[in-house]
Each structure stands twice: as C-alpha cells, then as structure tokens.
Amino acid sequence: MATDLENLPGVGPATAEKLQDNGYDSFQGIAVASPAELSNTADVGESTAHDIIQAAREQADIGGFETGASVLQRRERIGKLETQVAEIDEMLGGGVETQSITEVYGEFGAGKSQITHQLSVNVQLPPEVGGLGGSAIFVDSEDTFRPERIDEMVRGLDDSLIAAAMDDREIDGDPDDEEALSELVETFLDYIHVAKAFNSNHQILLAEKAQEIASEHEDSEYPVRLLCVDSLTAHFRAEYVGRGELANRQQKLNKHLHDIDRLGNLYNAAVVVTNQVQSNPDAFFGDPTKPIGGNILGHKSTFRIYLRKSKANKRIVKLVDAPNLPDGESVMRVENEGLKPE
Numbered sequence: 001m002a003t004d005l006e007n008l009p010g011v012g013p014a015t016a017e018k019l020q021d022n023g024y025d026s027f028q029g030i031a032v033a034s035p036a037e038l039s040n041t042a043d044v045g046e047s048t049a050h051d052i053i054q055a056a057r058e059q060a061d062i063g064g065f066e067t068g069a070s071v072l073q074r075r076e077r078i079g080k081l082e083t084q085v086a087e088i089d090e091m092l093g094g095g096v097e098t099q100s101i102t103e104v105y106g107e108f109g110a111g112k113s114q115i116t117h118q119l120s121v122n123v124q125l126p127p128e129v130g131g132l133g134g135s136a137i138f139v140d141s142e143d144t145f146r147p148e149r150i151d152e153m154v155r156g157l158d159d160s161l162i163a164a165a166m167d168d169r170e171i172d173g174d175p176d177d178e179e180a181l182s183e184l185v186e187t188f189l190d191y192i193h194v195a196k197a198f199n200s201n202h203q204i205l206l207a208e209k210a211q212e213i214a215s216e217h218e219d220s221e222y223p224v225r226l227l228c229v230d231s232l233t234a235h236f237r238a239e240y241v242g243r244g245e246l247a248n249r250q251q252k253l254n255k256h257l258h259d260i261d262r263l264g265n266l267y268n269a270a271v272v273v274t275n276q277v278q279s280n281p282d283a284f285f286g287d288p289t290k291p292i293g294g295n296i297l298g299h300k301s302t303f304r305i306y307l308r309k310s311k312a313n314k315r316i317v318k319l320v321d322a323p324n325l326p327d328g329e330s331v332m333r334v335e336n337e338g339l340k341p342e
Helices: 013-021 027-031 035-042 045-061 068-075 084-089 112-122 147-155 159-166 176-191 200-216 234-240 243-266 294-300
Strands: 101-105 137-138 192-196 224-230 270-275 278-279 289-291 303-309 314-321 329-337 338-341
Touching: 013 035, 027 045, 027 243, 035 045, 084 314, 084 329, 101 112, 101 243, 112 137, 112 147, 112 224, 112 270, 112 338, 137 200, 147 176, 159 176, 176 192, 192 200, 200 224, 200 234, 200 243, 224 243, 234 243, 243 270, 243 294, 289 303
Parallel strands: 101 270, 101 303, 137 192, 137 224, 224 270
Antiparallel strands: 278 289, 303 314, 314 329, 329 338
16 A cells, blocks of 8 residues: 555655554545645645645545535445334434434433444444444443443344344354354454543544554455444543633544544444533523533534433433434333344
C-alpha cells in the first residue's frame, strides 16, 4: 500500500510510512482528511498536504458532485443490521444503518449497553438472516463490556439463527449440542475487538486505532461492520466541568464524532454510540430527560433513539430523529437471553 501512496505528489517513502503508521493507508482515508490534520501527521507543509489531499481525491474519485441516481446507487451498498426485535427493526426502516451514527440515550439501567452487546452479536450473523457478516469494535469507557453477556446472548439467539451461524463458521453440530455451542460462543467473542478508554484523550486515540483495525480486516472473512462507543460522553462530561470548559469540550467531541463517522463511511460500518442524560429543571410538562452533548452531537447523529424504563424488564424504544423515517415508539424486553420482542 505504501507504493500506491508514493504515487501522490509530495509523498516519498518516509512520508508514506508516516501516513501508514497514523492510519492513512488508503486514498479514501487521505481524501477525507483536512490539510491541517495531514500536515501534523505527515510532517509536511499545509500547502503540500493540500496537494496530497487533492490528488488522493482524484485517485479515489470522491469530492465532486454526482447525480441523485448515483447517490441512490451508492446507497444500495448500505447495510441494515437487525436487532432481531421485529417492531424495532420496522421502526428503523429495516435495522441500524451502516455509514451512519446511531445515538442511543437514556438514564442508567435503561438498556443502552444491552443494545451495544446485542448488536455486537447480531453483526456477526450472515446477511441473509439480518446480520452483516462482519466483526465489531467495542470502545468501552464505562467498564460495561461483559463477555459473559455475549455468551448469554449467543445462546439466546433463535435456533434458526444459531444454525445459520454454525453453517457460516463450518461448526459441526446443532443448537442443542453444548460442545458446538461453546465453540460458536468462542468464535463470536474472537470477532469483537474491545478496548477500555481511560479518559477522553485515550478515547479519541482509540477511535483512530479503530480505523487501523478496520483497514487491517477490510479484505478478511469478517471485515469490521460495527463500531460501538459505550459511552460516548462519559469521560467528556467528567473532565470538562463548568461553562468555561464547554467550548473546549464540544470542540474535542466534534473531532471525535468526525473520526468515528469517517470509519463508518470508509468501511461501510454501522456506528452506534450511547449517551448519558440530564434532567431539565425548566420542564414543567412532559419528560424532563434530555441527552447531553448539545447541538454538536444532535446534528452529527443520523438517528437518535431514546430508551426509557417501563414495568419489570420492559423498555420503551423511541425514535426521536431520523432523516427519512417518522418518529415512532416500540417495545422490547431485556432478558437473560438478550433483547426480545414484547
């Protein structure tokens, strides 16, 4: 790949190596970078960085105008990752979209992490049964990832889904075969790349590392098709306290969102982020709960989903914002076996 990058003007072997080391190992990745960003990464002047980006855009054939018909054709590549809860999938127009950021917010215990775990399982299912036939990256900022939960959710899949996954992975056995089931669980865990973020800067770094992992696995049997960040805002909320820090926090959060959005677009992956909430004391009527992150997160999220608790293990799933879908509400249950229909 370094040889290809050397075809760009101003990129020699040393610069190509620096670009690769920082995750810019494709024309597409360079084409969507900013000159300042590339200048710092490759240690070149901004004008040279601008020329490199322009050349990469020509090579990657992106950055210009195209017809609506071309956009429609390109959107046919977009995958839909099913939650396997029919009511929710219907509300989402078929499932969680790739090349988009889906934000899930709600108070503690609402089931946000349950959704990220379930999608990390479902993404590995074959496309013909609602999966994307790929692997997952899980950035864990609140110590929420539990391999035991993945085990329960794999075992809790419908028998037809388990059989399809076993066929796909060439595992001999059936859903009632404990040895085959244990082997299947092991393979599901193998295809979830987990990293724990210790602070906001580390979280931003992990988003960049996630691009490297996606690039490494792009041509593999299970390319990265899902990035989960659970939670997106916890560290930013804890570290940037008070109005004086708000602008700095939002600026860093904005860059972080663009990094993860770029991964979704470059590698046709679904991006799912969870978000914390706050109570609005001014609300006299209705639900006082609102997501944190402000307008920057609100504008950058393609789909916004609000989770709230109901009786026992029942959860209300509300689609708050989507570019091409009406607002809607559906119901699911959070059980030991995973997310299930009402």
